[in-house]
Amino acid sequence: MRAIEVGDLVMTYGELHAVDGVSFTVEEGEFFGILGPNGAGKTTTLEMVEGLRRPTSGTARVFGEEVWPRNKRLLPRIGVQLQASSFFERLTAREQLQTFAALYGVGGDRGEAWLERVGLVDKADTRVNDLSGGQAQRLSIACALVHDPDLVFLDEPTAALDPQARRNLWDLLSGLTDSGRTVVLTTHYMDEAEALCDRVAIMDAGRILELDSPAGLVRGLDAPTRVTVAPGQITVEEARRIRGVDEVVDSADGIVLVTRDAPPVVARLAEEGRLDGVQVHTGTLEDVFLSLTGRAYRA
Numbered sequence: 001m002r003a004i005e006v007g008d009l010v011m012t013y014g015e016l017h018a019v020d021g022v023s024f025t026v027e028e029g030e031f032f033g034i035l036g037p038n039g040a041g042k043t044t045t046l047e048m049v050e051g052l053r054r055p056t057s058g059t060a061r062v063f064g065e066e067v068w069p070r071n072k073r074l075l076p077r078i079g080v081q082l083q084a085s086s087f088f089e090r091l092t093a094r095e096q097l098q099t100f101a102a103l104y105g106v107g108g109d110r111g112e113a114w115l116e117r118v119g120l121v122d123k124a125d126t127r128v129n130d131l132s133g134g135q136a137q138r139l140s141i142a143c144a145l146v147h148d149p150d151l152v153f154l155d156e157p158t159a160a161l162d163p164q165a166r167r168n169l170w171d172l173l174s175g176l177t178d179s180g181r182t183v184v185l186t187t188h189y190m191d192e193a194e195a196l197c198d199r200v201a202i203m204d205a206g207r208i209l210e211l212d213s214p215a216g217l218v219r220g221l222d223a224p225t226r227v228t229v230a231p232g233q234i235t236v237e238e239a240r241r242i243r244g245v246d247e248v249v250d251s252a253d254g255i256v257l258v259t260r261d262a263p264p265v266v267a268r269l270a271e272e273g274r275l276d277g278v279q280v281h282t283g284t285l286e287d288v289f290l291s292l293t294g295r296a297y298r299a
């Protein structure tokens with residue numbers, strides 16, 4: 001069964017089309033990402049799918065059921081990550097999680113298990129306002145999962161974290177679909193969508209511009225690969241003679257071989273013993289965004 005089916009969702013605020021005809025489906029067990037800059041309509045879309053906001057028009061179904069009016073049968077099957085700022089004040093991490101377990105009517109042992117899974121056992125007795133940004137995000141993810149929902153929504157779970165803390169969180173997030181759970185995540189970060197998501201919807205100005213696997217989106221670009229060979233390893237003439245090289249650029253970083261068929265080019269460099277310090281750059285989701293909108297991505 002499909003976890004989510006969204007058909008032509010619209011949300012208008014006066015003149016503003018915050019969400020402007022969005023349709024997509026998410027399969028059970030999928031890690032689905034909605035990527036877009038500030039104000040793209042990601043949160044509004046999620047809130048309509050979660051049944052928290054009534055759409056201006058369009059439909060949203062979760063596990064085959066209408067989400068609006070608020071559907072009590074769905075509540076135990078859905079987890080929604082709260083922003084860390086909505087924790088109960090003055091509770092410790094353990095008490096916060098136990099409170100959520102109690103609200104969902106599941107045993108305190110589930111809270112303990114999640115405390116361990118998100119790596120917060122050492123911080124169990126720390127008050128929530130004394131946790132670091134990364135620890136608070138981990139706790140909010142644990143709170144969304146304590147009742148073991150089949151579908152979990154994470155709205156910018158790594159926002160405001162430094163790069164190291166973001167990457168630490170990715171390890172935790174990537175394991176969430178292991179048991180067949182479906183995850184829907186919104187993010188500003190291209191690398192995050194690329195690392196975690198099976199499919200990504202790129203959203204801008206209330207619309208989905210493109211939806212595919214990260215690799216499929218990049219393939220669809222037909223962007224060339226740039227193979228940079230360290231200075232002194234090869235001459236421009238030698239580089240031009242390699243089959244598959246479309247263009248050669250002499251840059252400060254070395255000789256750049258531009259190609260649409262990188263494997264034989266790299267294989268040839270390997271045969272000739274010129275691989276030391278070689279760097280290979282393929283297209284990224286950032287390039288996809290640029291080609292879709294004609295403007296650089298600003299998160």
Ligand SMILES: Nc1ncnc2c1ncn2[C@@H]1O[C@H](COP(=O)(O)OP(=O)(O)OP(=O)(O)O)[C@@H](O)[C@H]1O
Nearest residue numbers: 013016018036037038039040041042043044045188
């Ligand atoms: N309650 C509201 N009333 C009026 N306008 C709103 C309301 N909620 C959201 N908007 C507007 O709708 C648009 C989409 O907002 P939304 O929060 O869905 O974007 P987002 O992609 O989640 O952005 P961010 O990444 O900054 O969270 C924005 O222009 C926002 O200002």
